[in-house]
Amino acid sequence: MGQHGDHAREVLLDAAEELFATNGIDAVSNRRIAERAGTANHSAVAYHFGGRDELLHALIGRHAADTALRREALVSNLADDAGVHDLLACLILPWVEHLASLPLPSWRARFVNQMRTVPSMHEVLSRSAVANPLIETLVGRIEAELGTISRTALYGRSWILGSMVLGVCAEYEARVQDGTEPANWTGVGYFLIDSCAGMLSAPVTHPGDFISRPAPLYLP
CATH class of the missing domain: 1.10.357.10 (Tetracycline Repressor, domain 2)
Structure with missing residues (x-):
């Protein structure tokens, strides 16, 4: 995916982890995660991870x-x-x-x-x-x-x-x-x-x- 793609994924993971931590899992939309990450592409989670479940799996395995x-x-x-x-x-x-x-x-x-x-x-x-x-x-x-x-x-x-x-x-x-x-x-x-x-x-x-x-x- 390249360095730019890797950086975008990390920014999305950071945004998702913060929002999930403070608001709960079900209260946070993919669109809100993208906005928190500073991207205008509201489909960024789907583009970089494939979907919600894949994002959560990536977060669980992150560290x-x-x-x-x-x-x-x-x-x-x-x-x-x-x-x-x-x-x-x-x-x-x-x-x-x-x-x-x-x-x-x-x-x-x-x-x-x-x-x-x-x-x-x-x-x-x-x-x-x-x-x-x-x-x-x-x-x-x-x-x-x-x-x-x-x-x-x-x-x-x-x-x-x-x-x-x-x-x-x-x-x-x-x-x-x-x-x-x-x-x-x-x-x-x-x-x-x-x-x-x-x-x-x-x-x-x-x-x-x-x-x-x-x-x-x-x-x-």
Whole structure:
């Protein structure tokens, strides 16, 4: 497509991520994205991406390589007998460190959180999670470490874990932007690791069927 086309795509992705993050996925039209990107071609999204779904897939995968490299580096240093805390660090820190690396203002955490809240986007996120074997391996090792917790309880807690990590990061990103919080993403990362470790390993006081089948855990 050439450098001009690549630049146009990036500008459209920037515009879409900001608008989706601040307004929600379904509230933003392709035309509005094009206008925010500064182009008079209201068909720019269709021209450069083929359609709405392709744009969203491009946004989800936009920074996947950076996060994957960070996760691979952490996993390569894991001990064979690593516990829940260290395994969770490999899940959570790559995402948080990626957010810390973005120029301000950033919209990434809020965009991903918006994707999570839209039912029509669940399949997109689920496919992204299934396509990440390293995350699957880490989740499997965490389940093995928590062998005394029932599978049903772990399904439900994994759902909470994903919602908590993405939700906290989205709110923190907004606070950093408006100046109400200093940018201390490392602190946020370890706070989330500690919180998730405590939640996953907590005793089960009432057996039930809150979630009786696997709930996809999505972490970028």
